[in-house]
Amino acid sequence: MTNNCWFCTDDRGTDAPPGGWFLDDGTWRAGAAPPSMAAAGTVILEARRHVVDQGGFDEHEAATFVPVVGGLLAAMRTGLGCERVYQWSTMAAFEHFHVWLLPWRTSSLHEGPAHLVDVVHHPASDAEAAEAAARVAASMGVPA
Numbered sequence: 435m436t437n438n439c440w441f442c443t444d445d446r447g448t449d450a451p452p453g454g455w456f457l458d459d460g461t462w463r464a465g466a467a468p469p470s471m472a473a474a475g476t477v478i479l480e481a482r483r484h485v486v487d488q489g490g491f492d493e494h495e496a497a498t499f500v501p502v503v504g505g506l507l508a509a510m511r512t513g514l515g516c517e518r519v520y521q522w523s524t525m526a527a528f529e530h531f532h533v534w535l536l537p538w539r540t541s542s543l544h545e546g547p548a549h550l551v552d553v554v555h556h557p558a559s560d561a562e563a564a565e566a567a568a569r570v571a572a573s574m575g576v577p578a
């Protein structure tokens with residue numbers, strides 16, 4: 435089943451994220467987090483099918499998840515110049531699988547869970563989000 439969720443949209447509408455979709459292959463969709471929600475460079479990967487977590491993945495989702503995440507991580511490291519990419523997934527608000535990918539640098543204020551708090555407590559400006567999204571998109575080979 436395909437749906438129109440964007441990590442189960444309630445107030446995010448159906449507009450494409452800043453910089454457009456980095457990936458939208460019918461199984462997975464990834465884009466920059468809305469600037470009001472997270473620091474610049476944050477990427478969210480969502481299953482197109484309404485599935486809660488890896489325990490419910492079908493064979494195709496299971497086979498493609500690692501390569502898709504790996505490609506996003508590489509594009510973020512290259513495009514954003516971050517040393518690590520944190521991965522955060524709770525499905526707390528909606529039972530729809532999505533992963534937050536959060537750039538971390540040696541210059542970041544904190545590491546570990548405190549960095550996750552920093553990212554969501556320091557949302558990006560529209561310009562910052564657009565600039566970071568363009569750099570990830572370029573690393574993904576997505577036309578501007």
Ligand SMILES: [Zn+2]
Nearest residue numbers: 439442484530
């Ligand atoms: Zn959903």
